[in-house]
Amino acid sequence: MCGIVGVISKTPVNQLIYDALLLLQHRGQDAAGIVTAMDTKFFMHKARGMVRDVFRTRNMRALPGTVGLGQVRYPTAGNAYSEEEAQPFYVNAPFGLVLVHNGNLTNAHALRKELFAIDRRHLNTESDSEVLLNVLAHELELAARDLPLTPEEVFKAVRGVHKRIKGSYAVVCLIAGYGLLAFRDPYGIRPLCYGQADLPEGPEVMVASESVALEGTGHRFVRDVAPGEALFIDLDGQVHAQQCAERPSLNPCVFEFVYLARPDSIIDGISVYQARLNMGETLAQRLISTMPPSEIDVVIPIPESSRPSAMQLAQKIGKPYREGFVKNRYVGRTFIMPGQSVRRKSVRQKLNAMPQEFKGRNVLLVDDSIVRGNTSREIVQMAREAGARRVYMASAAPPVRYPNVYGIDMPTKSELIAHGRSIEEIREFIGADALIYQDVAAMKKAVGSLNTGLDGLEASCFDGHYITGDVSAEDFAAIETQRTSQGEEEESGRTRLALQSAGDA
Numbered sequence: 200m201c202g203i204v205g206v207i208s209k210t211p212v213n214q215l216i217y218d219a220l221l222l223l224q225h226r227g228q229d230a231a232g233i234v235t236a237m238d239t240k241f242f243m244h245k246a247r248g249m250v251r252d253v254f255r256t257r258n259m260r261a262l263p264g265t266v267g268l269g270q271v272r273y274p275t276a277g278n279a280y281s282e283e284e285a286q287p288f289y290v291n292a293p294f295g296l297v298l299v300h301n302g303n304l305t306n307a308h309a310l311r312k313e314l315f316a317i318d319r320r321h322l323n324t325e326s327d328s329e330v331l332l333n334v335l336a337h338e339l340e341l342a343a344r345d346l347p348l349t350p351e352e353v354f355k356a357v358r359g360v361h362k363r364i365k366g367s368y369a370v371v372c373l374i375a376g377y378g379l380l381a382f383r384d385p386y387g388i389r390p391l392c393y394g395q396a397d398l399p400e401g402p403e404v405m406v407a408s409e410s411v412a413l414e415g416t417g418h419r420f421v422r423d424v425a426p427g428e429a430l431f432i433d434l435d436g437q438v439h440a441q442q443c444a445e446r447p448s449l450n451p452c453v454f455e456f457v458y459l460a461r462p463d464s465i466i467d468g469i470s471v472y473q474a475r476l477n478m479g480e481t482l483a484q485r486l487i488s489t490m491p492p493s494e495i496d497v498v499i500p501i502p503e504s505s506r507p508s509a510m511q512l513a514q515k516i517g518k519p520y521r522e523g524f525v526k527n528r529y530v531g532r533t534f535i536m537p538g539q540s541v542r543r544k545s546v547r548q549k550l551n552a553m554p555q556e557f558k559g560r561n562v563l564l565v566d567d568s569i570v571r572g573n574t575s576r577e578i579v580q581m582a583r584e585a586g587a588r589r590v591y592m593a594s595a596a597p598p599v600r601y602p603n604v605y606g607i608d609m610p611t612k613s614e615l616i617a618h619g620r621s622i623e624e625i626r627e628f629i630g631a632d633a634l635i636y637q638d639v640a641a642m643k644k645a646v647g648s649l650n651t652g653l654d655g656l657e658a659s660c661f662d663g664h665y666i667t668g669d670v671s672a673e674d675f676a677a678i679e680t681q682r683t684s685q686g687e688e689e690e691s692g693r694t695r696l697a698l699q700s701a702g703d704a
């Protein structure tokens with residue numbers, strides 16, 4: 200999941216975008232980038248790494264201007280090792296455009312050929328976001344007739360984009376000399392919202408993936424961008440909005456609520472924290488129907504994302520909630536790290552067990568989700584090493600059985616521990632004495648009941664139903680092949696880096 204932000208102000212925006220990206224860091228830890236604009240000139244800095252590492256003072260000084268955007272990347276297409284695939288992406292015509300994208304296109308492979316052969320556009324990376332930018336540039340070229348460019352023409356271009364691209368996308372794009380365009384896919388899979396601050400110099404408008412980025416930078420949350428809707432914010436900070444999709448419907452990605460988003464964000468009217476509490480509540484009901492709670496001495500969360508669910512579950516079954524694992528706060532999120540071997544090693548670097556919470560006890564470990572099973576397998580073993588008598592494991596999300604093609608990095612079935620395995624086989628794999636999963640309907644109810652205005656929830660990795668309804672076998676194969684070969688490159692890239700640093704030492 201990437202984090203994106205865009206802002207139009209009357210005062211310099213470099214620090215503001217940096218601060219917003221720090222608030223969105225949990226959504227992407229592989230690369231970061233900012234573009235600012237002064238008149239029609241763009242200034243860009245992007246590189247691999249976390250926000251704090253990518254931007255030094257000298258880079259920040261070189262980002263002048265009162266308009267800009269930024270991104271933190273967690274790759275789901277293309278190559279995590281390529282600096283060029285860090286975002287924003289730039290094209291010089293029409294007008295000069297820079298774009299940031301959160302999501303994943305399912306027809307990028309077909310569009311790539313079409314763009315070259317028919318639209319005469321050249322792409323230089325494997326990123327689907329570069330495809331998206333070029334489709335937008337092409338549509339804008341067609342829509343813009345006489346100058347100056349009008350919001351109506353911008354919306355026409357977005358209508359064209361919706362028709363051509365498939366998949367999930369939340370996008371912010373800077374149009375040199377005109378303003379900031381933001382839009383969201385017609386199914387509302389990926390989140391996007393906007394807010395405002397009233398500065399003495401005039402209004403400041405910020406668009407961001409999560410409300411926490413608005414709040415944390417002093418903006419009043421105005422509303423979510425509707426599915427299919429586009430906002431065009433002109434250089435005076437005036438917001439123009441139009442629905443650009445033919446049949447929009449709101450189906451936010453359920454994995455945002457399970458794991459991706461920060462608990463203090465509100466997405467599409469749903470508090471992520473409350474959704475996690477609710478999932479803890481329904482998981483407790485499931486547990487009670489599976490085993491007597493009297494067999495459990497203590498409930499222990501697997502930090503960090505599972506805490507609200509574990510807390511609520513413990514309260515519901517009347518057992519103590521204890522922090523048995525300490526998290527090294529300097530290790531990033533392991534699920535969103537590219538490469539299996541890095542993920543595996545990181546679990547032990549990240550979490551350490553405190554024996555006094557485990558010794559001689561029957562412990563129930565709670566995680567928000569079990570994806571590849573790396574975390575739970577290591578953790579169960581660590582709980583045993585710390586002296587636990589029996590180790591039970593519960594997941595606040597149902598088994599992840601199907602690949603995700605909408606921007607969560609689990610594109611291949613084979614990497615998912617629950618794919619083609621029974622619960623009993625998974626239990627055996629992770630080495631737990633019992634394994635309890637949330638069920639799909641309960642999860643959907645726990646989240647969906649918090650906003651009755653939803654049309655549904657995008658939950659394909661749990662139920663195999665792909666909301667856009669147009670993902671062909673060829674699309675699955677293209678996404679899978681690309682990510683598999685990239686995975687291998689990532690592994691060898693990591694090895695290269697490890698060898699280099701060993702050599703440097």
Ligand SMILES: O=P(O)(O)OC[C@H]1O[C@H](OP(=O)(O)OP(=O)(O)O)[C@H](O)[C@@H]1O
Pocket residue numbers: 458501502503504505531532533534535566567568569570571572573574575
């Ligand atoms: O089954 P796996 O493939 O191991 O993935 C699942 C784990 O990954 C995530 O944690 P992560 O460390 O990314 O972040 P967190 O600190 O927010 O929980 C998630 O919360 C699970 O703990």
Ligand SMILES: NC(=O)CC[C@H](N)C(=O)O
Pocket residue numbers: 200201272273274275276277284300301302303304326327328606607
């Ligand atoms: N997680 C995301 O939103 C990724 C955006 C884009 N697909 C990329 O790989 O860079």
Ligand SMILES: [Mg+2]
Pocket residue numbers: 501502503504505566567574
């Ligand atoms: Mg976790």
